[in-house]
Amino acid sequence: MSTTPKIQVRGLSKRFGPKVVLDGVDLDIAQGESLVVIGGSGSGKSVMIKCILGLIRPDAGSITIDGEDITRLDRRGRERVMAKFGMLFQGGALFDSLPVWENVAFGLIQGRGTPRAEARQVAMRKLQAVGLGEQVGNLSPSELSGGMQKRVALARAIATEPEIILFDEPTTGLDPIMADVINDLIVSCVQELGATTITITHDMHSARKIASRVAMIYAGKIIWEGPAASIDSSGNPYVDQFVNGHAEGPIRMEVRPL
Numbered sequence: 195m196s197t198t199p200k201i202q203v204r205g206l207s208k209r210f211g212p213k214v215v216l217d218g219v220d221l222d223i224a225q226g227e228s229l230v231v232i233g234g235s236g237s238g239k240s241v242m243i244k245c246i247l248g249l250i251r252p253d254a255g256s257i258t259i260d261g262e263d264i265t266r267l268d269r270r271g272r273e274r275v276m277a278k279f280g281m282l283f284q285g286g287a288l289f290d291s292l293p294v295w296e297n298v299a300f301g302l303i304q305g306r307g308t309p310r311a312e313a314r315q316v317a318m319r320k321l322q323a324v325g326l327g328e329q330v331g332n333l334s335p336s337e338l339s340g341g342m343q344k345r346v347a348l349a350r351a352i353a354t355e356p357e358i359i360l361f362d363e364p365t366t367g368l369d370p371i372m373a374d375v376i377n378d379l380i381v382s383c384v385q386e387l388g389a390t391t392i393t394i395t396h397d398m399h400s401a402r403k404i405a406s407r408v409a410m411i412y413a414g415k416i417i418w419e420g421p422a423a424s425i426d427s428s429g430n431p432y433v434d435q436f437v438n439g440h441a442e443g444p445i446r447m448e449v450r451p452l
């Protein structure tokens with residue numbers, strides 16, 4: 195078995211003006227692993243994922259996928275590596291101008307050049323896999339509830355059967371029952387694909403359910419990582435404060451008076 199991590203992040207740094215957001219992030223994610231990244235609002239979780247996706251250019255550091263540094267690739271090389279990725283964006287990011295099935299099939303049609311009729315069939319199968327019937331495929335995303343939109347976004351993330359899937363706050367804004375339905379779907383879809391995943395969430399219930407490993411980001415660095423089962427016995431006061439949601443502790447939130 196190969197010991198090269200599926201994803202390796204080293205010294206990843208990014209600042210916006212004077213604000214240092216990432217300050218030397220190091221992470222290894224093994225093939226088939228499900229890593230959940232936790233951390234307070236504004237701690238740089240989304241910026242890190244955007245760097246991995248190539249949507250933000252880091253100031254320093256490397257990101258290797260299967261041993262290949264993607265920060266050094268030209269556009270074509272990057273497109274080749276990006277074909278390994280699926281993404282569930284925060285808020286779903288569905289196109290209202292396209293019917294649901296075409297949203298799901300977007301990466302197949304645009305990215306892979308799959309003929310529309312074939313892509314439609316795949317999209318309908320993926321919708322079925324997340325518990326949505328064929329009739330939903332012909333609706334507009336705006337006609338769906340928040341929970342259904344998240345399922346569509348999940349179907350889209352898995353449509354190309356990617357090797358790596360990134361989930362940005364997949365349960366935010368959902369009621370606890372629907373959130374758990376999404377958690378279960380993520381676990382089953384990911385297991386079926388054998389995909390490697392990174393999930394960003396504030397939802398500790400979701401983190402416990404999805405994660406094989408958890409990493410916490412604070413002040414631009416990964417300050418703790420460990421198996422999901424050890425999250426309640428980390429011995430790290432930052433992790434304890436976050437996991438238990440206490441206002442008091444070493445983490446100071448930036449709060450301005452109104």
Ligand SMILES: Nc1ncnc2c1ncn2[C@@H]1O[C@H](COP(=O)(O)OP(=O)(O)OP(=O)(O)O)[C@@H](O)[C@H]1O
Pocket residue numbers: 210215233234235236237238239240241242
């Ligand atoms: N394009 C940008 N230009 C300037 N500042 C940015 C940009 N993108 C992110 N930031 C800043 O970087 C910091 C980290 O943002 P990020 O969205 O990564 O936080 P987060 O940990 O994902 O937060 P949340 O959990 O609230 O989504 C924030 O202070 C944000 O304002």
